Amino acid sequence: MRALTEHRLAGVLAMAAIIAVLPLFFPSAYYYRVAALVFVFALAAVGLNLLMGLAGQVSLGHAGFMGIGAYAVAIGPTHLGVPSWLSFVIGAALAALTAFVVGRPILRLKGHYLAVATLGFGLLLAIVFTNEARWTGGPDGMSVPRLLVFGLPVRGADTWYWITAAGFLIGAALANNLIDSPTGRALAAIHDSEVAARVLGVDAARKKLAVFVISAVYASAAGSLFALLNGHITPDVSGFLRSIELVAMVVLGGMGSVAGSLVGAALLVVLPQTLTALHDYEHMVLGLVVMAVMIFLRAGIVPTLAGALAARRA
Amino acid sequence: MTLLRTEHLSIAFGGVRALDDVSLEVAAGVVFSIIGPNGAGKTTLFNLISGLYAPNAGGVRLAGEDVTGLAPEALARRGLSRTFQNLQIFFRMTALDNVMVGRHRHETTGICADLFHLPAVARQNRATRAAAMEALERVGLAAAAGRRAASLSYGGLKRLEMARALASEPKLVLLDEPAAGCNAVETAEIEAIIRGLTREGLTVVLVEHDMRLVMNVSDRIHVLANGRTLAEGTAAEVRANAAVIEAYLGLGGAQEAVAG
Amino acid sequence: MSEFLQFAFSGLTVGAVYALVALGFTLIYNASDVINFAQGEFVMLGGMTTVFLALAGVPLPAAACLAIVLTVIVGLALYRFAIAPAQGAGAVALIIITIGASIFLRGAAQVVFDKRFHSLPPWFGSEPLRVAGAAILPQSLVVLAGAVVVVVLLWAFIERTLVGKAIVATAANALAARLVGIDTGRVVGLSFAISAAIGALAGILITPITLTSYDVGTLLALKGFAAAMLGGIGSAVGAVAGGLLLGLLEAFAAGYLSSQYKDAVAFLVILLVLFAMPRGLFGRASIERV
Numbered sequence: 001m002r003a004l005t006e007h008r009l010a011g012v013l014a015m016a017a018i019i020a021v022l023p024l025f026f027p028s029a030y031y032y033r034v035a036a037l038v039f040v041f042a043l044a045a046v047g048l049n050l051l052m053g054l055a056g057q058v059s060l061g062h063a064g065f066m067g068i069g070a071y072a073v074a075i076g077p078t079h080l081g082v083p084s085w086l087s088f089v090i091g092a093a094l095a096a097l098t099a100f101v102v103g104r105p106i107l108r109l110k111g112h113y114l115a116v117a118t119l120g121f122g123l124l125l126a127i128v129f130t131n132e133a134r135w136t137g138g139p140d141g142m143s144v145p146r147l148l149v150f151g152l153p154v155r156g157a158d159t160w161y162w163i164t165a166a167g168f169l170i171g172a173a174l175a176n177n178l179i180d181s182p183t184g185r186a187l188a189a190i191h192d193s194e195v196a197a198r199v200l201g202v203d204a205a206r207k208k209l210a211v212f213v214i215s216a217v218y219a220s221a222a223g224s225l226f227a228l229l230n231g232h233i234t235p236d237v238s239g240f241l242r243s244i245e246l247v248a249m250v251v252l253g254g255m256g257s258v259a260g261s262l263v264g265a266a267l268l269v270v271l272p273q274t275l276t277a278l279h280d281y282e283h284m285v286l287g288l289v290v291m292a293v294m295i296f297l298r299a300g301i302v303p304t305l306a307g308a309l310a311a312r313r314a
Numbered sequence: 315m316t317l318l319r320t321e322h323l324s325i326a327f328g329g330v331r332a333l334d335d336v337s338l339e340v341a342a343g344v345v346f347s348i349i350g351p352n353g354a355g356k357t358t359l360f361n362l363i364s365g366l367y368a369p370n371a372g373g374v375r376l377a378g379e380d381v382t383g384l385a386p387e388a389l390a391r392r393g394l395s396r397t398f399q400n401l402q403i404f405f406r407m408t409a410l411d412n413v414m415v416g417r418h419r420h421e422t423t424g425i426c427a428d429l430f431h432l433p434a435v436a437r438q439n440r441a442t443r444a445a446a447m448e449a450l451e452r453v454g455l456a457a458a459a460g461r462r463a464a465s466l467s468y469g470g471l472k473r474l475e476m477a478r479a480l481a482s483e484p485k486l487v488l489l490d491e492p493a494a495g496c497n498a499v500e501t502a503e504i505e506a507i508i509r510g511l512t513r514e515g516l517t518v519v520l521v522e523h524d525m526r527l528v529m530n531v532s533d534r535i536h537v538l539a540n541g542r543t544l545a546e547g548t549a550a551e552v553r554a555n556a557a558v559i560e561a562y563l564g565l566g567g568a569q570e571a572v573a574g
Numbered sequence: 575m576s577e578f579l580q581f582a583f584s585g586l587t588v589g590a591v592y593a594l595v596a597l598g599f600t601l602i603y604n605a606s607d608v609i610n611f612a613q614g615e616f617v618m619l620g621g622m623t624t625v626f627l628a629l630a631g632v633p634l635p636a637a638a639c640l641a642i643v644l645t646v647i648v649g650l651a652l653y654r655f656a657i658a659p660a661q662g663a664g665a666v667a668l669i670i671i672t673i674g675a676s677i678f679l680r681g682a683a684q685v686v687f688d689k690r691f692h693s694l695p696p697w698f699g700s701e702p703l704r705v706a707g708a709a710i711l712p713q714s715l716v717v718l719a720g721a722v723v724v725v726v727l728l729w730a731f732i733e734r735t736l737v738g739k740a741i742v743a744t745a746a747n748a749l750a751a752r753l754v755g756i757d758t759g760r761v762v763g764l765s766f767a768i769s770a771a772i773g774a775l776a777g778i779l780i781t782p783i784t785l786t787s788y789d790v791g792t793l794l795a796l797k798g799f800a801a802a803m804l805g806g807i808g809s810a811v812g813a814v815a816g817g818l819l820l821g822l823l824e825a826f827a828a829g830y831l832s833s834q835y836k837d838a839v840a841f842l843v844i845l846l847v848l849f850a851m852p853r854g855l856f857g858r859a860s861i862e863r864v
Contacts, residue, residue: 112665120841181428182421189415196402201390201419287678294671
């Protein structure tokens with residue numbers, strides 16, 4: 001039994017089980033939609049978690065990559081006649097390429113220099129999306145053509161629930177695979193002592209770049225799914241606030257915890273939804289949440305709970 | 315056979331000449347110690363040899379190959395390993411995981427294989443785990459394998475770092491003050507480990523302040539002071555060297571070294 | 575030529591604001607190693623609070639002074655409730671905390687004030703002065719003069735008073751400063767208070783030209799940070815030089831290249847500085863010991 005619960009994919013299977021039965025409790029289509037949003041952001045958060053929680057780097061501009069994926073599935077079908085699914089793949093490839101090119105110099109930086117560089121880069125992307133109105137529709141954004149599968153449009157909140165859930169679960173499984181592998185151990189080592197890792201033969205620069213690219217692909221995939229499910233995107237999808245929200249999700253849920261990314265995403269997506277009456281206070285609440293999490297709950301919810309449970313059992 | 319050679323190695327930080335024209339030769343299979351007062355440049359020398367710094371002048375040769383300025387990961391591939399004076403342990407990982415990272419250069423699966431957990435990865439993980447446990451046993455830490463590194467004692471951490479360095483199966487291992495902060499019992503354990511290493515054919519370069527340990531295990535000793543070579547020779551020769559006694563050992567130290 | 579001068583003047587004017595924001599960054603960073611992203615919100619608060627106090631009937635000079643006082647209180651609260659409790663958090667965690675604070679302050683401003691643009695009357699009228707064919711607003715000169723006054727006062731404070739020395743000591747080595755009896759908590763709090771005051775003043779001075787609204791803070795913080803990086807983080811001279819230089823670069827880029835991508839200049843500067851000369855123009859190098 002112990003071996004089963006410690007298996008690399010145990011967490012993913014548990015989440016899959018919960019996700020499978022959850023819709024039984026949904027009173028209306030609205031809940032499907034909110035859940036789909038949670039899965040989308042959880043997917044992006046898992047990728048960012050690999051970069052921040054596992055490898056110990058930081059990216060305050062990750063929404064920029066979400067923007068690449070989102071605008072890919074918008075621009076592809078609208079302006080270039082490329083079908084949505086292919087645009088999805090191209091978006092991911094573009095995000096990977098961008099991360100590869102920018103990541104090389106950026107990841108040589110550390111600490112707050114790295115943080116600000118990624119922040120600046122994310123903002124640059126957002127500015128591009130805002131300004132190139134001919135392609136992107138400018139500040140008001142553009143509509144996203146529906147995903148077509150075998151010529152039939154994919155619609156319905158419940159359909160998107162299953163699609164985004166599958167996307168998240170695949171991403172989570174891959175992430176768990178990576179963590180329990182030589183690459184994962186090398187990244188965790190880089191997190192604790194890059195010097196020691198290098199002395200042991202870990203090519204730290206290449207590994208960091210690799211995880212940066214992987215996390216960019218996760219974000220792009222999430223951005224594409226978001227765009228397809230939402231039907232409309234604005235440059236906000238790649239904006240500064242979105243990037244900070246992603247970081248908050250990762251830290252709140254637990255750095256290095258894949259399940260934590262789901263928890264963090266759930267909290268930060270559902271909270272504003274429940275506070276629709278307090279819509280004006282959305283930013284105040286987000287700011288407070290970010291501060292509170294970083295000051296008091298830096299370990300994150302899932303690791304803290306897991307630690308408490310382990311202590312109880314001991 | 316000369317395994318390691320430095321030739322007129324020099325480096326300066328700002329106006330400070332940390333190392334000035336240091337040349338030494340380490341034969342394969344010996345324990346070669348570097349001693350000297352604090353600030354003599356011993357750790358700087360290690361940092362130069364292990365690729366963390368690039369010298370201003372001079373070079374380093376490993377098994378005859380010029381490796382000056384190569385990055386640490388490239389040197390690791392050529393069989394070099396080291397421990398750190400200020401413990402660069404992966405504190406958030408378990409003791410076993412720490413040593414498993416030491417096996418990195420023997421792991422062959424790529425990122426894609428890792429992402430999809432192909433069968434080769436599972437096999438790799440098992441092999442790595444087994445080799446890491448072996449290394450832990452060698453330093454007497456097998457019982458602590460599953461514990462978080464941060465929970466080990468100081469002496470345990472020192473031994474963990476050695477196990478990790480040895481797990482990569484190096485030809486040459488640099489040990490930077492492995493007995494620092496250790497009590498007599500722990501130091502004796504470390505001495506036993508070092509002796510065992512040369513029996514297996516490893517070459518050890520040691521930086522240490524514990525003169526008893528140095529005199530007991532060293533085949534050759536190189537003395538540094540103020541970034542320059544002060545003397546070199548066997549333990550007996552260095553012990554009796556007047557300049558060394560004056561600069562470092564002191565009369566009491568010289569006596570202590572003889573007694574041990 | 576006159577076009578060049580025009581761009582130069584507007585660049586220097588906005589550059590003076592960047593310089594003041596960068597000075598605030600530098601002061602706090604020197605005292606505590608914290609990069610305070612809420613710096614831009616101080617500027618916003620200075621302008622917006624003055625506007626709304628004036629709308630409520632308070633005479634302008636009093637409104638301005640009151641606005642500075644209120645912003646200082648916000649700055650102290652930021653230190654007391656967000657920074658001080660986060661003892662031992664790494665550099666990145668601290669940046670994220672201040673980002674959270676800036677988002678919070680922005681959200682609060684949205685609620686307390688409103689979402690529209692507001693202006694303040696210029697100090698010496700709005701008739702532009704003609705210099706060598708270029709038009710300068712009198713308020714530009716006010717901004718530049720204000721920046722000079724702040725820099726001089728700050729310099730005098732740091733160099734000539736005991737408290738100023740305490741700040742320098744804390745910046746150099748916090749532990750050593752504590753060991754000689756300096757209350758480093760108070761010193762850091764003071765640095766927040768002074769930065770808030772500087773920021774608020776900058777906001778009050780610039781509002782007649784650039785207007786103000788609840789969300790001007792974010793971009794200002796980023797540009798002020800770019801300026802501080804350009805000048806060399808930790809150097810007060812660098813902060814001022816970086817700010818003016820950034821303002822000029824932005825103005826020339828907007829004028830000669832593309833006004834749409836004006837805001838991108840600051841981010842490109844950040845990236846370039848970080849890649850090419852991380853120490854900036856006047857910064858000090860640091861070596862990591864292993």
